[in-house]
Amino acid sequence: MNLKSKLVLLAEEEIKEKTSSLKKFYEITYFYDPMVAVEKIFAAPPDILLVQESLAKDLIKGLILALKNDLRLTCMPVVLIVERINLPKSWEDCPVDDFVFSDSSLDEYLSRINLALARVKRLADNNPLTGLPGNTSILKTIQEKLNTKEDVAVAYVDIDQFKPFNDRYGFARGDEILRMVGRVLLNVISDKCREKGFVGHIGGDDFVFICPNEQIEETCKEIIKEYESILPSFLDPEDLKKGYFVAKDRQGIERKIPFPSISIAVVPLKKGKFKHYGEVSAAASQVKKMAKAIEGNSYFIDRRQH
Amino acid sequence: MNETKREIKKRLRNLQSLPTLPAIVGKLTQLIGDERATAHQVAALIEKDQVLTGKVLKMVNSAFYGFPRRISTVSNAIVLLGFNVIRTLVLTASIFESMQATDLSLWEHSLGTAAAAGLLADKLELPNPEEVTTAGLLHDLGKVVLRTEFPKLYKEVATKVKEEKTYFRAAEQEILGLDHGEIGRILANQWNLPERLVEPIAYHHEVEKARKFKKEAAIVHFADIMTRAMGYGSGGDPWVPALNDKAWKLLRLKEKDLQEIIPIFDERLLELRFFTLEMQNELKK
Amino acid sequence: MQRIPIEMAKAGMILAKDVTDEAGRVLCGPETELTTELIEKFKAMGVKFVSVKGHPIDFPWERPYEEEIKLLEARFAKVADDPRLISLKKIIADYLKEKNA
Numbered sequence: 173m174n175l176k177s178k179l180v181l182l183a184e185e186e187i188k189e190k191t192s193s194l195k196k197f198y199e200i201t202y203f204y205d206p207m208v209a210v211e212k213i214f215a216a217p218p219d220i221l222l223v224q225e226s227l228a229k230d231l232i233k234g235l236i237l238a239l240k241n242d243l244r245l246t247c248m249p250v251v252l253i254v255e256r257i258n259l260p261k262s263w264e265d266c267p268v269d270d271f272v273f274s275d276s277s278l279d280e281y282l283s284r285i286n287l288a289l290a291r292v293k294r295l296a297d298n299n300p301l302t303g304l305p306g307n308t309s310i311l312k313t314i315q316e317k318l319n320t321k322e323d324v325a326v327a328y329v330d331i332d333q334f335k336p337f338n339d340r341y342g343f344a345r346g347d348e349i350l351r352m353v354g355r356v357l358l359n360v361i362s363d364k365c366r367e368k369g370f371v372g373h374i375g376g377d378d379f380v381f382i383c384p385n386e387q388i389e390e391t392c393k394e395i396i397k398e399y400e401s402i403l404p405s406f407l408d409p410e411d412l413k414k415g416y417f418v419a420k421d422r423q424g425i426e427r428k429i430p431f432p433s434i435s436i437a438v439v440p441l442k443k444g445k446f447k448h449y450g451e452v453s454a455a456a457s458q459v460k461k462m463a464k465a466i467e468g469n470s471y472f473i474d475r476r477q478h
Numbered sequence: 479m480n481e482t483k484r485e486i487k488k489r490l491r492n493l494q495s496l497p498t499l500p501a502i503v504g505k506l507t508q509l510i511g512d513e514r515a516t517a518h519q520v521a522a523l524i525e526k527d528q529v530l531t532g533k534v535l536k537m538v539n540s541a542f543y544g545f546p547r548r549i550s551t552v553s554n555a556i557v558l559l560g561f562n563v564i565r566t567l568v569l570t571a572s573i574f575e576s577m578q579a580t581d582l583s584l585w586e587h588s589l590g591t592a593a594a595a596g597l598l599a600d601k602l603e604l605p606n607p608e609e610v611t612t613a614g615l616l617h618d619l620g621k622v623v624l625r626t627e628f629p630k631l632y633k634e635v636a637t638k639v640k641e642e643k644t645y646f647r648a649a650e651q652e653i654l655g656l657d658h659g660e661i662g663r664i665l666a667n668q669w670n671l672p673e674r675l676v677e678p679i680a681y682h683h684e685v686e687k688a689r690k691f692k693k694e695a696a697i698v699h700f701a702d703i704m705t706r707a708m709g710y711g712s713g714g715d716p717w718v719p720a721l722n723d724k725a726w727k728l729l730r731l732k733e734k735d736l737q738e739i740i741p742i743f744d745e746r747l748l749e750l751r752f753f754t755l756e757m758q759n760e761l762k763k
Numbered sequence: 764m765q766r767i768p769i770e771m772a773k774a775g776m777i778l779a780k781d782v783t784d785e786a787g788r789v790l791c792g793p794e795t796e797l798t799t800e801l802i803e804k805f806k807a808m809g810v811k812f813v814s815v816k817g818h819p820i821d822f823p824w825e826r827p828y829e830e831e832i833k834l835l836e837a838r839f840a841k842v843a844d845d846p847r848l849i850s851l852k853k854i855i856a857d858y859l860k861e862k863n864a
Contacts, residue, residue: 208494211533214563215540231569238566301544351544352558359560363517398557404606405548405672412605645841707851709834717841721848736854744858745766749811751824752768 177289182209182232183224183253187274191281198285206231213239217248220289222281224253224274233266240267241362247298249288301347302354304373310380313370314449317382317441324368325388325440325473328456329357329395331377332464336429340419341408349406349432350377356398357381364391385440392436392471399434400469407431435463436471482631483655489627490664496529496626499585501757506530506568510561520564521553526753528588528615529622533567534559535612536669550609550672582754584622586711588615589754593746594701597739602693602729610694613678614701619665620658620679621714624650639715646714647683659683685725696725704739710747764862766814769806773819774799780814828863832856 179198181188188202201218203209206228213221213235221239225232236252239245252268254261256275269291272284297306305313317324331353338346354373361369361381370382383391404412411417416428437459439452446452455474463472506523509515524530531552538555539546549555556564595614599607625632631654638649650657663680677691678698688695699722705711706718764779774797782791782805790808791801797815805813826834835856842848 210566211495211537214542214566215537216542234569235566238562242560242562348545348548355543355558355560359557363561402549402554402557405550405554406545703848703851707835707838707848707855709838716838718838718848720842721845726847733850733854736851740854740858744862745812748766751822755823 177220178218179220179222179285180209180213180218181222182206183222183227187224187253191278193278194282194285197282206235210235214245217245220249220251220285222251222253222272222285225258226255226274236266236268247292247303249292251284251288299354299373299375302351302373304354304358304371304379306372307374310372310374311449313372313382314380314452318446318449318452321443322368322441323385323443324382325385325438326452326456327381327383327388327392327439327471328437328453328460329353329379329381329434330460330464332433332435333429334377334432336419336421337417337432340417340429345406349403352402352406353377353379353399353434356395356402360391360394360398364394388438388440388473389471392438395436396434396469396471403431430468433467433469435460435466435469437463438471438473440474480655482653486628486654486656486661487664490623490661490668493623493627493665493668496532496622498529499527499582499757502527502530503568510565510568517556517561518553520561521556524556524564525552525592525612525615526589528585528619530568531612531615532619532665532669534564535671535675537563537567539670539672541670546670547672550675551606551612553608582758583712584618584625584714586750586754587705587713588618588711589750590705590708590710590747591615591617591698591701593750594704594743595697597743597746598697598701598704598729601731601735601739602697604693604697609674610678610697613675613694614698616666616675617662617679617682617698617702618658618713620661620663621646623661623665624654624658636714644715645717645719647719657683683719683722685722685728692724693728696722696728699725700729700731704743708740708743708747710750764814764816765818765820766812767820768812769802769810771820772797772802772805772813772815774802776813776815776819777817778813779816782810782813785809828859831859835859 176197176199179194179200180203181191181200182203184204188204191200194200198220201212203212204227223232223235236250239248239250249269252266252271253274254271256273270284270288272281276284297308298304299306314326317326331349334346334349337349350373354371357371357379361371361383364387365383368384370380372380374380381391407417411431416430418426419429421427437456439455439459441452446455459472459474463470466472502523506520509519509523524534534552534555535549537543538549538558543558545558549558592611592615596607596611599610604610624635634653635646635649638644638653639646642649647657647659659680659682663676666676666679674691674694677688678695681688681695682698682702685692685695685699702713703718703721706713776797778791778793778795778797780793781789783789785808790805790810795801797813835852839848839852
């Protein structure tokens with residue numbers, strides 16, 4: 173039995189009535205008040221959003237921009253219900269995935285929704301845990317930056333002591349830490365670098381981010397600061413008090429394990445130094461060793477000239 | 479009695495949104511529109527409103543973000559949610575058009591309790607004073623819900639307090655069959671807030687019922703007393719409530735501790751008074 | 764003596780207490796007369812409140828000392844038999860008295 177895709181419809185009563193038979197195909201949640209809808213959409217995002225522009229023009233515009241600017245929610249397809257007289261319009265300001273006319277037939281509504289859902293399946297290589305772009309997108313983005321010779325740095329982030337943590341606290345808690353790191357990276361880079369930044373999740377406890385060279389140090393410092401501030405919420409109070417937790421190492425001996433810390437290995441893309449993303453990750457492996465050698469949360473920037 | 483209780487619980491399950499101080503939303507909207515605004519500044523404003531704080535914490539602790547019952551401070555929530563989400567939350571915060579200047583008293587009380595809780599947490603050298611401050615801010619959320627969703631019942635309770643000179647909580651128990659502590663507990667659990675927040679909200683009047691976070695509940699209990707004792711804001715009735723024995727035992731406050739804290743608290747209250755003065759002036763504009 | 768936010772300070776007011784910055788360093792001592800430059804300087808250094816002599820501004824929440832004490836007593840009416848809370852009341856009363864001096 174197929175699980176129905178979840179659709180949120182934010183439109184006038186008229187449209188709701190018209191499309192009511194779509195309930196056969198999707199699990200529809202209906203809203204007419206954008207204010208109420210927004211909270212629900214961010215807290216429990218549907219698989220697709222169908223929204224009527226004329227409901228509240230500016231608010232809807234703001235909502236769409238917010239969704240598309242959120243690196244995680246940007247993949248959720250948004251289909252805009254428009255009035256014929258309002259076309260043509262500038263899609264730059266209105267980054268939806270498709271549109272349908274308010275007076276379109278039911279079949280057309282159905283087709284557009286299905287197409288949007290199918291399209292998103294093709295394009296997404298997002299990590300299922302964090303929702304961040306996966307390897308394919310990461311490599312593509314790094315190569316792009318190399319080709320355009322942008323003045324950025326590529327940083328590889330991984331979590332020290334992650335395996336003992338997982339063993340001690342369980343995988344569910346480990347997953348929470350990964351999600352937390354994902355969000356911290358996402359939000360710090362979004363904040364500091366806006367469109368110039370990028371965050372990806374390679375897999376497991378390995379992450380990547382890209383940031384303009386001039387901001388790399390302050391960004392690393394900010395990431396570490398936020399991580400340090402939030403981590404205690406994920407640890408048991410008794411362990412927090414001790415400052416470590418106890419677990420068995422590979423030899424079966426009980427050891428005091430420090431809390432998970434992040435290591436950031438930074439490879440600035442100096443003009444012409446690298447031609448291919450493979451070279452970047454090779455350079456990163458060496459830098460990683462330096463970063464991981466430093467105890468606790470740390471970052472290390474590769475300053476070699478060649 | 480049972481009928482009312484059931485009705486209340488049912489309404490809580492379907493709660494859509496609660497009112498926020500219009501002036502705070504106004505200021506926040508301004509701040510968020512400013513390119514140079516920092517997350518820290520935004521957090522500082524959000525923390526001045528119990529409903530916005532509740533909303534932010536509810537969102538970050540929701541299943542979608544994947545850390546249920548973990549996050550208990552606005553500053554951490556903001557880092558995890560991101561500016562984008564906060565901006566949208568603020569833009570769609572439900573505004574109570576008809577909020578009068580006198581309505582601020584309930585807000586003032588929660589702000590004062592938050593400040594007192596922070597001071598007590600520092601004195602007791604708790605590792606995370608910010609969390610207890612948040613608990614102090616949210617401790618009377620149940621009253622806000624009561625006032626917004628059940629205005630008739632709220633009026634009944636207020637009338638009883640006035641006429642029979644009973645504590646607000648006692649009147650609640652008689653008329654509703656439950657009190658704001660329980661309403662707060664139900665809400666906080668619904669919102670998936672961490673237990674370190676739920677317990678102080680639920681048990682700030684019955685500290686002995688707290689299981690894991692007794693100290694925090696005790697702090698919020700006494701912070702509530704301190705705020706009422708200083709006459710700042712209104713907790714529903716004009717009297718200092720009875721001191722909970724368990725709380726007093728846990729806090730172990732000496733006279734000299736209080737002598738040190740009271741002047742500092744008074745200064746904090748002064749800062750808050752100027753803040754609410756600013757808010758009232760915004761309301762008039 | 765009155766404690767006021769720096770935004771409400773005006774030239775001519777006289778400091779009643781030290782003005783300290785956020786780090787606790789003393790910037791200025793009592794008896795100093797405030798000037799516009801001084802006030803701007805304090806603002807720039809992050810000073811939020813200053814204590815000035817007399818009572819230059821009337822704030823809506825201020826009440827005469829006797830009334831404050833009366834209200835304090837009324838608030839504690841229901842717990843008059845709890846020595847711990849009466850002790851708290853006394854501490855507040857003493858503090859109010861000192862403030863009023």
